Amino acid sequence: MxxxxxxxxxxxxxxxxxxxxxxxxxxxxxxxxxxxxxxxxxxxxxxxxxxxxxxxxxxxxxxxxxxxxxxxxxxxxxxxxxxxTPAHKARALMRLVAYQLSARLPINRNRRNVAHHYDLDARLFDLFLDHDWQYSCAYFEPRDISLDEAQTAKKRHVTAKLLLEPGQRVLDVGSGWGGLAMYLAESSGVDVTGITLSEEQLLVSRKRAAERGLADRVRFKLMDYVDVEGAFDRIVSVGMFEHVGLANYGRFFNTMSRVLKKEGVMLLHFIGRVRPAHAINPWIDKYIFPGGYLPALSEVLPAVERAGFLVKDIEMLPMHYAWTLRAWRERFVARWDDAKKIYDERFCRMWEFYLAAMEAAFRHDRLPVIQIQLARHQGAVPFARDYIAEAEARLRAFETTRAPLAPVRF
Structure with a gap:
């Protein structure tokens, strides 16, 4: 071979x-x-x-x-x-068919799948993430900035595309450890509801918001996206869509369309691929992200259109996740002995393999990170993209006055 x-x-x-x-x-x-x-x-x-x-x-x-x-x-x-070999191809096809069948069963595995990864000991994530615990692709613009700066740039870039105004209600789908929600509230004066299926993330994010004095306008709930009610001016989802599953795209976008106001804007940030998958990675599915799937745009956009959304902007971010994963892997390996105290040597090798395999995939398989901006009304977003740079300039000024983030405590 x-x-x-x-x-x-x-x-x-x-x-x-x-x-x-x-x-x-x-x-x-x-x-x-x-x-x-x-x-x-x-x-x-x-x-x-x-x-x-x-x-x-x-x-x-x-x-x-x-x-x-x-x-x-x-x-x-x-x-x-x-x-x-033909045997390899046959096995890959069987796994893809099994995934497709499993994804279409009327069983909600979302909470179990999320807990498998995100309910790991919080001390593990502290070993390799940035100071704000952003566990999604950073935005290395310019290329030579640090991981902390690149994660701040990601939040800035996402926020600029949301066209926020003070007092608006924002839904953060897959809110992680709360860093983006707090940035939105402090930078733009909005009220944010973050939803997660991870009990560990819920506890940490609530504690962080309370310690920062934001509990009255940044709240977090243990909730599946299918159960969201109410009406929101803006919706943002960063790094969660990969866990929705191919068979559930219609349900996801129909739900988002139902709770987004007519003049609202949604920003979806996810890992994609350049064409539909002919196989799923069994090691990643078994040990890291059970039930996960990286979609091609051709698999996402039909569900977007059927839900009544207008696509206002699509941005492809090649290589940014490779650079992010390299930084995470280097930081993790440097803290190997600390990780071994939390789990064991086998777990450390598993985690290193995960970070290395993902980085290799992003470097050589042309995987992009995709940001799609959606709206229900033609006039919800300006007709030129100048507003993004203008908003980022304002947000940079805000960042110079923002109080430093306290270390994540657990």
């Missing part, structure tokens, strides 16, 4: 007997991995999409020169699909 796949670069594989095999044309940095037992290589070759990550987690695949990102990047640069 490796010989079919790797035509550039160089990879040395040491098997359990000590024999060394070389792959690639010898160019670039040499990478070296070791297979710790006699059967792990066969397991990976049979089902690489699942077993490669499991072998690394279990310490049965050891990277001796380079790191796991380097290995995954080499595989993606050379084209993983080149080595796919």
């Amino acid at each position: 490796l010989r079919r796949m790797i035509t550039t670069g160089q990879l040395l594989v040491v098997d359990s007997s000590g024999a060394v095999s070389r792959y690639g044309d010898g160019g670039g940095r040499m990478l070296r991995i070791r297979l710790a037992d006699a059967v792990v290589g066969r397991e990976i070759a049979t089902d690489p999409a699942l077993k490669l990550g499991e072998a690394y987690m279990d310490g049965r695949l050891v990277v001796e020169e380079g790191d796991i990102f380097d290995v995954l990047s080499l595989l993606r640069r050379n084209g993983i699909r080149r080595a796919a």
